[in-house]
Amino acid sequence: MKETNRSEEPNMEERILTEAEKLFFEKGFAATSTTEIARLAGCNQALVHYYFRTKENLFTKVLGGKVKGFFNEFLSVNAGEGDFKTKLARVIGCHFDIIRQNSHMTLFLITEFTRDPLRLEELKRELGELPSQLFASLEEDLQREIAAGRIRKIEFIDLLINILSLNAFLFVVKPLFMQICGLTDQQTEALLDHRKQEIIQTILSSLRP
Amino acid sequence: MKETNRSEEPNMEERILTEAEKLFFEKGFAATSTTEIARLAGCNQALVHYYFRTKENLFTKVLGGKVKGFFNEFLSVNAGEGDFKTKLARVIGCHFDIIRQNSHMTLFLITEFTRDPLRLEELKRELGELPSQLFASLEEDLQREIAAGRIRKIEFIDLLINILSLNAFLFVVKPLFMQICGLTDQQTEALLDHRKQEIIQTILSSLRP
DNA sequence: GCAGGTGTTAATAGATCTATTAAACACACA
C-alpha cells in the first residue's frame, strides 16, 4: 500500500474518483460507463476495475462519504439559543446554505434514492437517531408557541414540508431555471442570496396568528 | 392502416406505449430497455421496433403529447373572478391538482429537461406566449394590492417560486417521502388533500402586510 | 383456394458494457 499523496499531483486512483463523481452526478449511475470514466481520467478502462473491482463499488465509494456527510451536516444543525422565531430562522438559513453548497447533489440524491430504495434503507440505518434529535426539539417548541397563541395552528409535518420545499426546490430545478430565465452564474448567486432571506420571511410571516 | 380501436381491449401497439411510458417515467430513458418494455407489454422485443423503429422514436412518441399537454394545461389555468386572494387561491389549487394528476411526471420532467437542454428550447418554442399571459395578469394584480397596502411587499418572481416550490416539491420526492414515513397510498392521498389547503393558507398568510 | 397485407416471433448481427486475466512496464532495493 502506498502512502497517501500530500501536495503531489493526483494519482490515477484519485483522478478516477474525481471523474466518476462528476459523471455520476451529471448523468446518474445507469448512464455512466466505466469506459467513459477511464477516458476522462486518462487511463485504461481496466484500471477502473483494478482499483474498485466493480462499478457499483466505485459508485458507493464516491457517494458513501458525500451523501452521509451531507445528511449528517443537515441533521446536525443546531437550533441554538433565542426565541422560537430566531431559532427557526437560523435553522432555515443553515439548511439553505448546506443545500446551496451541495447544489449539484440535490437532484442526484432524489433520483438515485427514488430509483434504488435499498440504498435509502441503508442510509436510514447509518443515520440512526440523528433525524429525530433535531426535529423533536423543534416540535416541542412549536407546540409551546401554538399553545401560547404566538403562532397560528399548524402541524409540525406541514411546517417541515414547507421549509424543505422552499429551501430545496429551486436547487432541484436550478439548471432549468437558469436556462429558462437566461441567468448568468453571477445573477443566479445574487438571486440565491435574496431567496434565502425571502424564504425565512415567507415562513415566519406565514406562521403569524 | 387499421382503424383506431373503440372500446376494444388495447392492441399491442397501445400496450407498448403504455408500458413504455411507465418505465420511462420510473427509470428514465437510459435505464429502460426495449427488452423490458416488450416483456411488460407481453410481446417479442422485435415488435417494439416494428412499431416505433427506434427507442428514441418511442420515447418522443410517448413524451411529445404528454409534456406539451401538461404545460398547456398548467399555463392555461384561468384566474377567474374575485379579489386577488380568491384568484390566487384558485390558481394555486388548480396547479396543485394538475401536478397531482401528473404526479409521476414531475421528477421525470425535471431530470430529462435538465439532461437535454435542447428539448427544453423546443418546448419553449412550442408553448410560445402562453407563459406570459397567465403571469402578466397576476403580476399586475399583485402590484395593485401592494400599492393598496393589502399585502406585504414581495417580488412577483419570489411569489412565483414560493408557490411552485410548495406545490411541486412534495411530488418530486413523493416516493422517497412515502418510504421514509412508511405511508400507504391511502394515507398519502389524505395527506395530499390536506397539503393543498395548507399550501394555500401558507401562501395567503405569508402575504399579509 | 390463394395472393397479399398485417401482426408477430425467432434468430441474429453488431455495438457496447462490465469484469477478468495475463502480460508488460516502472521502479525500488538487495
Place this chain on the structure above:
DNA sequence: TGTGTGTTTAATAGATCTATTAACACCTGC
C-alpha cells in the same frame, strides 16, 4: 543485475442492448 511489488495496458470472455431480417400465422378480398 536480478527480483519483487505495485501500476498499467491489451485482449478478451460473457452479458445485454438496439436494431434488422426472414419466416410464420392469420385474416381478407378476389
